[in-house]
Amino acid sequence: MNVSRRAFLSRGSLGVALAGAAAAVPGLGAVFKLPAPPSAAPPLPATAEPLVAHVRDLASGEVSLMVGTDHVVLRDTSLAARLYGAALAPQSKER
Amino acid sequence: MSSHREAPAIAKDPVADSTDLYAFVSPDAPDTATLIANYIPLEGPDAGPNFFEFGDDVLYAIYIDNDGDAQPDVTYRFQFTTQIKNPNTFLYNTGPISAINSPNWNRPQFYSVTRVANGAETVLGDHLACPPCNVGPRSTPSYAALALSAIHDLAGSHGKVFAGQRQEGFYVDLGSIFDLGALRPFQNLHLIPLPVMAGVNGTKHLNVHSIALQVPIADLTRDGSSAFSGTVDTKAVIGVWTAAYRRKAIIRGEGDDVESGPWIQVSRLGNPLFNEVIVPMSRKDRWNELPPISDSQFLQYVQHPELAKLLPVLYPGVFPNLAAATGSRDDLVAILLTGIPSGIISGFQNFTGKTLADMLRLNMAIAPSSSPSILGVIGGDAAGFPNGRRVADDVVTIELRAVAGVTYPLVNPGFTPDGAAGLIYDVEDPATNTPPVSYLNSFPYLNHPESGFDIPS
Numbered sequence: 001m002n003v004s005r006r007a008f009l010s011r012g013s014l015g016v017a018l019a020g021a022a023a024a025v026p027g028l029g030a031v032f033k034l035p036a037p038p039s040a041a042p043p044l045p046a047t048a049e050p051l052v053a054h055v056r057d058l059a060s061g062e063v064s065l066m067v068g069t070d071h072v073v074l075r076d077t078s079l080a081a082r083l084y085g086a087a088l089a090p091q092s093k094e095r
Numbered sequence: 096m097s098s099h100r101e102a103p104a105i106a107k108d109p110v111a112d113s114t115d116l117y118a119f120v121s122p123d124a125p126d127t128a129t130l131i132a133n134y135i136p137l138e139g140p141d142a143g144p145n146f147f148e149f150g151d152d153v154l155y156a157i158y159i160d161n162d163g164d165a166q167p168d169v170t171y172r173f174q175f176t177t178q179i180k181n182p183n184t185f186l187y188n189t190g191p192i193s194a195i196n197s198p199n200w201n202r203p204q205f206y207s208v209t210r211v212a213n214g215a216e217t218v219l220g221d222h223l224a225c226p227p228c229n230v231g232p233r234s235t236p237s238y239a240a241l242a243l244s245a246i247h248d249l250a251g252s253h254g255k256v257f258a259g260q261r262q263e264g265f266y267v268d269l270g271s272i273f274d275l276g277a278l279r280p281f282q283n284l285h286l287i288p289l290p291v292m293a294g295v296n297g298t299k300h301l302n303v304h305s306i307a308l309q310v311p312i313a314d315l316t317r318d319g320s321s322a323f324s325g326t327v328d329t330k331a332v333i334g335v336w337t338a339a340y341r342r343k344a345i346i347r348g349e350g351d352d353v354e355s356g357p358w359i360q361v362s363r364l365g366n367p368l369f370n371e372v373i374v375p376m377s378r379k380d381r382w383n384e385l386p387p388i389s390d391s392q393f394l395q396y397v398q399h400p401e402l403a404k405l406l407p408v409l410y411p412g413v414f415p416n417l418a419a420a421t422g423s424r425d426d427l428v429a430i431l432l433t434g435i436p437s438g439i440i441s442g443f444q445n446f447t448g449k450t451l452a453d454m455l456r457l458n459m460a461i462a463p464s465s466s467p468s469i470l471g472v473i474g475g476d477a478a479g480f481p482n483g484r485r486v487a488d489d490v491v492t493i494e495l496r497a498v499a500g501v502t503y504p505l506v507n508p509g510f511t512p513d514g515a516a517g518l519i520y521d522v523e524d525p526a527t528n529t530p531p532v533s534y535l536n537s538f539p540y541l542n543h544p545e546s547g548f549d550i551p552s
Contacts, residue, residue, distance in 0.1 A: 052344040052355040066344050066356030 099136035101371035102379030110150035122463035132337035141547035146228035163448035231548025254310035269297025307539035334454030387452035457483030
C-alpha cells in the first residue's frame with residue numbers, strides 16, 4: 001500500500017492521512033515488536049471514500065478514523081504504532 | 096459589531112462567519128415569519144476578480160426551537176455548489192449578466208435547502224440559483240431585477256428563499272466603539288476626551304451574504320398551527336439561531352481538497368453582540384463551537400457584564416448609579432438567555448422557559464407594527480428587538496442602553512438608571528427613528544448590494 005504524508009489539520013498531534021483502508025507496512029512489526037496482523041480481514045467495498053486516520057496519542061493507541069461524515073475513535077496500540085511507524089518510515093516520505 | 100469577526104478563530108474564516116441574524120413576522124405577509132442569517136463580513140463591493148460567494152465546503156443552518164428546550168425542532172440546512180463555465184478565463188463574467196442563468200456568468204453558485212423536522216429530512220429546493228455579486232453597470236445591469244429573480248419558491252408551499260449578496264443592514268460606529276468604547280456624540284465625556292462629533296456608520300457601503308427564508312408561521316410552531324390564544328400563548332414563541340460547520344478533517348493539496356468526518360460547528364449566532372461583547376476573548380472560540388443548550392456556563396458574563404463595569408470607568412461621573420450596582424443583571428439574563436416572562440412588560444412576553452440559551456426569541460403572536468420604532472421593545476414597539484429582530488432595529492443602541500441600566504428596573508425596581516443610560520447611541524440619535532440604511536419593503540428586506548463600480552474602496 002502506498003502510504004504518503006500529507007498536510008492534515010490537527011491540533012498538536014500527529015495526523016496521518018490514508019487513501020483507502022489501512023494495511024500492514026513491512027518492517028514495522030520488528031520495530032515496534034507488534035503481533036502479526038490477523039490473516040482474515042473483513043471484506044472491503046469495491047469503491048470507498050477517502051479515509052482519514054488521526055493518531056491522537058501513540059501511547060494509549062487512540063486513533064480517530066473518519067470516513068464520510070462518520071467518526072470513530074479506537075484504542076488500538078498496534079494500529080497506532082503501525083500508522084506512526086509508516087509515517088516515519090523513509091520509504092513513505094513524499095517530497 | 097453584531098457578530099462580525101467577533102472571535103479570534105472565526106475572524107480568520109469569513110466564509111463561515113455569521114454576522115447577523117434576523118427573525119420577525121413579515122410585515123407584508125403576517126402569516127409568515129422571515130428568518131435571515133448573514134455571513135461573510137465587511138464585503139468591499141469592488142472585491143474582484145474573485146467576488147464573494149458562500150463556501151461550498153461550509154454547511155449553513157438556521158435552527159428553530161419551539162418548545163423551550165434550546166434544542167432544534169425545525170432545522171433548515173443550506174449547501175452550496177459552484178460551477179465554472181469557462182475554465183480558460185480569469186474573468187468572473189465574460190459579458191453582461193442580464194439574467195440569472197446567463198452564460199456570461201462564469202462562476203454561478205447554486206444551493207439546496209433541506210428542512211428537518213420530527214426526524215424527517217425534506218429537500219425543499221435543489222440547484223437553486225444565487226444571484227451574482229453586484230459588479231457594476233456593465234457586468235450586472237438591472238441588478239435589482241436580476242437579484243429578485245433569485246427568489247425561489249420552496250417545494251410543498253413551505254415558503255420562499257433567497258441566498259446571495261445584500262447591502263449590509265447592520266449599522267454601528269465601528270471605528271469609534273472599539274477605540275476604548277468611544278461614542279462620538281458623547282466623547283467629550285470620555286476618560287480620554289475628544290470634541291463631540293456626529294456618529295459614523297462604519298458598515299456603510301459594505302455588503303454581506305444573506306440566507307433568507309420566508310416561511311409559514313405554522314411551519315415553525317410545535318403543533319403546526321398558527322392560531323394563538325393571544326400574546327401570552329407559549330407556543331407562539333420560538334428561539335432562533337444560526338450556525339456554520341466545516342468538516343472535521345481537511346487534507347489540502349493534490350488537486351481537490353479531501354474533506355472527511357462529521358460537520359463541526361465553527362460559528363454560531365443568536366442575539367446580536369452576545370459572543371462579541373458578553374463572552375471574554377479566551378472563551379469566544381469555544382462559544383462558537385457549542386450549541387445554545389450549553390450556554391449556562393456563560394451565565395456569569397451576562398449577570399455581571401464587563402461592559403457595565405467599563406462604562407462608569409470610561410465615562411467618569413456619567414454612570415454613578417450603574418457603578419454602584421453590584422447585583423446580578425437578571426434583566427439581561429431574561430433578554431438574552433430565557434426571554435422575558437409575562438408580567439414584566441405589559442402585553443409582552445417571549446419567555447421560552449428556564450433553560451439558559453442564547454437564542455433570538457420571537458413571539459409570533461405579536462403582529463407587525465404599523466409604526467415601528469428602531470428601538471424595539473424599549474421604544475414601546477413590541478414587534479422589534481428583543482422580540483426577534485427586524486432589519487432596521489438599532490440593536491447597538493438597544494443593547495448599550497440595556498447594559499447601561501435602562502432595563503434593570505424591570506427586575507430591580509429599586510434601581511434608578513442614570514440619565515445618560517437612556518440617551519446614549521453610537522451612529523444616529525434614535526429619536527429621529529430613521530436608520531442610516533435603506534431597506535426593501537418586501538422579501539428579502541435587506542437592500543440590493545452596493546455596486547463595485549459605484550463604490551470603489
